[in-house]
Structures are given as structure tokens and as C-alpha cells.
Amino acid sequence: MDHIFTMGVLGLGEGRSVISAVLNSKMWELGNICDLNEELCKERCQEFGIDKYTTSYEEMLKDPKIDVIGIYTPDQLHARHIKMALLAGKHVICTKPLMINLDEAKELIRVQKETNKAVFVGQSSRYFEPALRQRRDYEAGKHGEVETIETHYISDSRWFLERAWSHQQGFSWMYNFMIHAVDLAVWYLPEIEEVYGLGVVSENTRSYGLDVPDTLKFILKNKDGRFASVTGAYAAPTLGSAVEQSISCTIRGSKGISRAGYPKLKYYTNFEPVQKTAKLQEFADKHGYYFRFENESHHAGEYQNYMEHFASDMNRGITPKPDLQEGIHTLAVMAAMEQAMKTGNVVKVSDIMECIR
Numbered sequence: 001m002d003h004i005f006t007m008g009v010l011g012l013g014e015g016r017s018v019i020s021a022v023l024n025s026k027m028w029e030l031g032n033i034c035d036l037n038e039e040l041c042k043e044r045c046q047e048f049g050i051d052k053y054t055t056s057y058e059e060m061l062k063d064p065k066i067d068v069i070g071i072y073t074p075d076q077l078h079a080r081h082i083k084m085a086l087l088a089g090k091h092v093i094c095t096k097p098l099m100i101n102l103d104e105a106k107e108l109i110r111v112q113k114e115t116n117k118a119v120f121v122g123q124s125s126r127y128f129e130p131a132l133r134q135r136r137d138y139e140a141g142k143h144g145e146v147e148t149i150e151t152h153y154i155s156d157s158r159w160f161l162e163r164a165w166s167h168q169q170g171f172s173w174m175y176n177f178m179i180h181a182v183d184l185a186v187w188y189l190p191e192i193e194e195v196y197g198l199g200v201v202s203e204n205t206r207s208y209g210l211d212v213p214d215t216l217k218f219i220l221k222n223k224d225g226r227f228a229s230v231t232g233a234y235a236a237p238t239l240g241s242a243v244e245q246s247i248s249c250t251i252r253g254s255k256g257i258s259r260a261g262y263p264k265l266k267y268y269t270n271f272e273p274v275q276k277t278a279k280l281q282e283f284a285d286k287h288g289y290y291f292r293f294e295n296e297s298h299h300a301g302e303y304q305n306y307m308e309h310f311a312s313d314m315n316r317g318i319t320p321k322p323d324l325q326e327g328i329h330t331l332a333v334m335a336a337m338e339q340a341m342k343t344g345n346v347v348k349v350s351d352i353m354e355c356i357r
């Protein structure tokens with residue numbers, strides 16, 4: 001019989017989707033929920049009919065019934081919270097970005113090896129319905145030989161700069177937002193060798209007293225010469241998701257093309273026999289599964305998909321991916337992108353990886 005995993009949820013903002021996913025999945029049980037903000041704990045208890053919570057992460061870690069910790073705290077705290085979970089003998093599902101830089105990478109690899117617990121990165125945009133369909137078509141070879149991947153994450157997210165932790169050291173549009181687009185590119189081209197790109201800090205980001213690039217464009221070159229283009233824009237008006245989806249992944253291949261996007265449930269394909277216009281698949285029946293709260297503010301269905309993927313792989317003795325190694329490699333690609341942006345040079349990912357060996 002399959003093991004039912006018991007989740008302790010840390011951080012109850014985005015953690016709201018995790019609670020919903022656990023309560024709606026046959027593969028999961030809820031162990032406890034935790035946030036420093038007691039009012040938020042009480043709000044979540046009332047919303048989901050939960051009868052316990054804690055404001056102490058240490059206390060939640062002591063619970064022997066909990067076997068997985070879901071980490072949904074601010075980006076800057078992930079490395080510390082992952083390490084604490086591993087040392088307490090728990091598996092980890094950590095939201096993106098796994099970490100805000102590679103400073104703790106070596107130490108986390110060491111602790112993960114020593115404790116032999118799984119670390120899975122919750123790259124939610126791989127788990128949206130169109131993205132799942134696109135991956136299936138890719139694995140079935142419908143694109144033929146894939147030449148390029150084009151991804152973007154474009155959203156007017158100035159609202160994010162109202163948050164206290166966006167002004168704390170370590171916040172960047174690149175690591176917090178653009179990682180979705182980078183992860184999709186690296187998912188399809190996993191041997192990125194060199195990167196080049198540009199980024200500018202707009203006056204909108206500056207007006208919040210921040211100096212982090214918000215408008216970005218990169219080329220990532222794979223070992224075999226194929227490449228991805230990755231675009232991000234976060235602090236200026238957008239065309240809106242009806243015209244340009246916030247997150248988009250286009251696969252161009254010799255036999256066909258596909259485009260999957262978020263947040264609209266739309267998947268465009270043009271496979272053999274090729275037509276003049278791409279076929280559009282929409283998944284109206286799944287809208288309620290993906291978006292469970294007001295204003296499509298969270299996307300719990302993606303979380304349920306990745307948590308069930310985690311549970312299913314664990315029960316089959318397979319390491320659920322993206323794991324710690326894959327997550328760190330993606331961060332190394334991003335560190336190379338950052339360096340390319342600062343120096344104007346082409347940067348080798350292997351030079352970055354060298355620092356953590």
C-alpha cells in the first residue's frame with residue numbers, strides 16, 4: 001500500500017494553496033500549519049476547519065507524525081528553513097526560488113547527503129495544465145528535433161514592492177519572478193553552458209528605493225548549440241494576459257510548435273499534419289481545480305499536481321525532480337545570467353558551478 005505523506009506547512013500566505021492541496025488529495029494528510037503571524041494561523045484554521053496551528057517552526061519540526069515540510073516563507077529564509085527540516089529528519093518541498101544565491105548550496109548538499117532526505121523544488125509553472133500537456137507532447141516527440149525554447153514571465157508586479165521582505169537584502173525580480181521562465185527553459189535544455197543578457201532598472205523600481213533590474217532579456221546556449229531566449233518585465237504596464245500570457249513557453253521544433261501559458265488555460269499546438277493556424281486547447285472544466293480562491297489570486301491546482309508527483313515518485317522509490325541538484329544548477333544558470341548582465345560578457349555556467357565544488 002502506498003504511504004500517505006503527512007505535511008507540515010511553513011508560511012501561510014502561499015501556504016494557503018498547500019493546505020487546500022493537502023486537504024483535497026488522497027495522497028496527503030495535514031500534520032500542522034505554522035506561521036509567525038498568529039492572526040494568519042487563526043484565519044487559515046477558520047477557513048479550512050483546522051483545529052491546530054503553531055507559531056514555532058521548531059515545535060512543528062518535533063512532531064514525529066510529520067514526514068514532509070512545505071516551505072513557503074520569504075525567499076531569503078529558504079536555505080535556513082530547508083536545513084532545519086533536513087536536520088529534523090523531514091523531507092522538504094520548497095517553493096521557488098530554492099535559495100536567493102549559491103552561498104548555502106555546498107552546505108545544503110552536504111546536509112542532504114548526510115540525512116538522506118528528499119528536497120524537491122516546487123516549480124509550480126511546470127504543473128499548470130497547458131505546461132503538463134506540452135511536456136507530454138514533447139516527450140512523445142511531436143515537436144521533432146527541438147531547436148529553440150522561448151520563455152517569458154511578464155507581469156506588472158509593482159504591488160510586490162509594498163511588501164517588507166522585497167526591501168530586505170536578497171530580493172531580486174530575477175530570483176523571485178524570472179526563475180519561472182528560467183526553470184522552463186532549463187527543463188527543456190538542461191545543459192546550458194553559456195549565457196548572455198541585459199537588464200535595466202526602470203524608474204518605477206527606483207521610485208521604491210530599489211536598484212534591482214526589472215526588465216531583462218537573456219540568451220542561454222545549450223552544450224549542443226541549441227538555445228533558449230528568456231524575457232522578464234515586472235515593474236511596468238503589460239498588455240494583459242488576454243493578449244500576452246504572464247508566463248509562456250514556446251517550443252519550436254522541426255516537426256511542430258507549441259505554446260503553453262499561464263494564467264489562462266490555453267495551449268496552442270501546430271503538429272503534423274501542419275495547419276495554417278495553430279490548434280487551441282482550453283480547459284474550462286479545470287478552471288475550478290487550478291484556481292480555488294478569490295480573483296485567481298493563488299493557483300492551488302499546480303501545487304496539488306506537484307505534491308502528488310512528489311508522493312507518487314517517493315512511493316515508487318524515484319527521486320522527485322526538480323531536486324536539490326537540479327535546483328542548484330538552475331540557480332547557477334541564474335548566477336551566470338546576473339554576472340553576464342553586470343559585466344556585459346558571455347558567462348560560462350561551469351565557472352559558477354566551480355565555486356560550489
Ligand SMILES: NC(=O)c1ccc[n+]([C@@H]2O[C@H](COP(=O)([O-])OP(=O)(O)OC[C@H]3O[C@@H](n4cnc5c(N)ncnc54)[C@H](O)[C@@H]3O)[C@@H](O)[C@H]2O)c1
Nearest residue numbers: 011012013014034035036037057072073074075095096124
Ligand atoms: N508560483 C509560486 O510557486 C509562488 C507564488 C507566490 C509566492 N511564492 C513563494 O512563496 C514564498 C512565500 O511567498 P508569499 O507570497 O506567501 O509571502 P508572504 O510574505 O505573504 O508569506 C510569507 C509568510 O511566512 C511567514 N514567516 C516568515 N518567517 C517565518 C518563520 N520563521 N516561521 C514561520 N513563518 C514565517 C510570514 O509571517 C508570512 O506570513 C516566497 O518564497 C515566494 O517566492 C511562490
